[in-house]
Amino acid sequence: xxxxxxxxxxxxxxxxxxxxxxxxxxxxxxxxxxxxxxxxxxxxxxxxxxxxxxxxxxxxxxxxxxxxxxxxxxxxxxxxxxxxxxxxxxxxxxxxxxxxxxxxxxxxxxxxxxxxxxxxxxxxxxxxxxxxxxxxxxxxxxxxx
Amino acid sequence: xxxxxxxxxxxxxxxxxxxxxxxxxxxxxxxxxxxxxxxxxxxxxxxxxxxxxxxxxxxxxxxxxxxxxxxxxxxxxxxxxxxxx
Numbered sequence: 001x002x003x004x005x006x007x008x009x010x011x012x013x014x015x016x017x018x019x020x021x022x023x024x025x026x027x028x029x030x031x032x033x034x035x036x037x038x039x040x041x042x043x044x045x046x047x048x049x050x051x052x053x054x055x056x057x058x059x060x061x062x063x064x065x066x067x068x069x070x071x072x073x074x075x076x077x078x079x080x081x082x083x084x085x086x087x088x089x090x091x092x093x094x095x096x097x098x099x100x101x102x103x104x105x106x107x108x109x110x111x112x113x114x115x116x117x118x119x120x121x122x123x124x125x126x127x128x129x130x131x132x133x134x135x136x137x138x139x140x141x142x143x144x145x
Numbered sequence: 146x147x148x149x150x151x152x153x154x155x156x157x158x159x160x161x162x163x164x165x166x167x168x169x170x171x172x173x174x175x176x177x178x179x180x181x182x183x184x185x186x187x188x189x190x191x192x193x194x195x196x197x198x199x200x201x202x203x204x205x206x207x208x209x210x211x212x213x214x215x216x217x218x219x220x221x222x223x224x225x226x227x228x229x230x
Binding site for chain 2: 047051114116118133137
């Protein structure tokens with residue numbers, strides 16, 4: 001089962017993991033991304049492409065399900081304003097065994113970073129700035145090609 | 146034919162709107178040609194589109210390269226490289 005959500009509300013880790021475990025799997029691998037306080041970031045805002053984001057995340061999850069033997073793939077991404085320490089993204093892969101769950105989990109987060117339309121804007125000391133894309137993210141996504 | 150063009154992040158801010166409906170001439174058949182045509186709409190458009198290397202696009206919600214066709218498209222989005230996750 002594929003679950004994709006783009007939401008302004010905080011990510012409920014316990015509920016998301018419980019849902020992933022409910023797939024009847026022998027292994028669930030998860031990744032949680034948190035807002036970093038890099039160089040004094042006070043607030044992080046996430047803009048996205050309504051409709052286009054959900055379509056892109058669904059494509060990423062479907063590609064993972066086609067590549068590994070999965071019982072479930074979950075991607076939950078927050079949008080709107082957040083502060084350091086808050087959860088910004090959660091992905092989970094449920095599979096019969098750990099190998100597929102771990103690989104698919106890594107794939108889901110690597111791919112969503114380059115294949116889904118989100119944009120970060122950091123605010124430091126009252127000054128907002130759009131975050132530049134990183135070449136290292138392109139390299140991480142490309143290793144799955 | 147009417148085409149909805151969406152802008153995001155600093156492209157949206159530079160142009161001053163997130164969405165506009167335009168009717169490009171028939172010879173505008175690619176994303177790159179559309180960007181070139183839109184750049185003539187205002188100084189803000191020209192400035193936002195000055196460095197094509199910093200622009201990415203989606204046609205009908207799927208990511209494409211700038212040389213992709215827009216023939217028959219209903220929605221084109223123009224935006225900076227993505228930074229989610």
